[in-house]
Amino acid sequence: MYAEPVTVVEDTGDRLVVFTKSGTPTKWSWVDWGTGEFDGPRDHVWSRTDVLKILEVDKGYAIWLMWEENGGPFVQWYVNLQAPFVRTPSSVVTWDHSLDIVIAPDRRWRWKDEGDFERIQALGWVTQSEAEGIRKAGEDVIPMVDRGEAPFCEPWTDWKPDPLWSVPEVPSDWDDPAA
Numbered sequence: 001m002y003a004e005p006v007t008v009v010e011d012t013g014d015r016l017v018v019f020t021k022s023g024t025p026t027k028w029s030w031v032d033w034g035t036g037e038f039d040g041p042r043d044h045v046w047s048r049t050d051v052l053k054i055l056e057v058d059k060g061y062a063i064w065l066m067w068e069e070n071g072g073p074f075v076q077w078y079v080n081l082q083a084p085f086v087r088t089p090s091s092v093v094t095w096d097h098s099l100d101i102v103i104a105p106d107r108r109w110r111w112k113d114e115g116d117f118e119r120i121q122a123l124g125w126v127t128q129s130e131a132e133g134i135r136k137a138g139e140d141v142i143p144m145v146d147r148g149e150a151p152f153c154e155p156w157t158d159w160k161p162d163p164l165w166s167v168p169e170v171p172s173d174w175d176d177p178a179a
Helices: 114-122 128-147
Strands: 007-011 015-020 025-032 037-045 049-056 061-068 074-082 096-103 109-112
Touching: 049 074, 061 128, 074 128, 096 114, 096 128, 109 128, 114 128
Parallel strands: none
Antiparallel strands: 007 015, 015 049, 025 037, 049 061, 061 074, 074 096, 096 109
């Protein structure tokens, strides 16, 4: 389980763009990959990078742009393979699928966390069919990267957050699915 307060940058209904500044408090669960047991959620602080996340309706991924913390230079794109997001009255809910793609500024890409992805299959958290769909969602992004399609051609890498934005707190009802 993970909860992260964000600042909404854009919400068109079909596309949600949110920002997480380094130093943002979160709730985070650690996974013991040997047993599949969770420890947490416990308090955690997002650190080392500022992140802009682009989520699109019905997509099995979110595309993250990451900068060095505190307004530093652009570091990478990150494709977080996850369940399509679902809106609640005050949040969005998704499920991380463990497999990711890291994309350098020059658009060279590589898979990340393939061992964790294999482990969620061995633990029975996803079926073989679901695993194939998760990998396909990542494979669908790769041509977008290679061809420089949206959002990889959009000026988001030059985007900067408003310096007056405060760091949001985790709301007290963060674990209430009705909230």
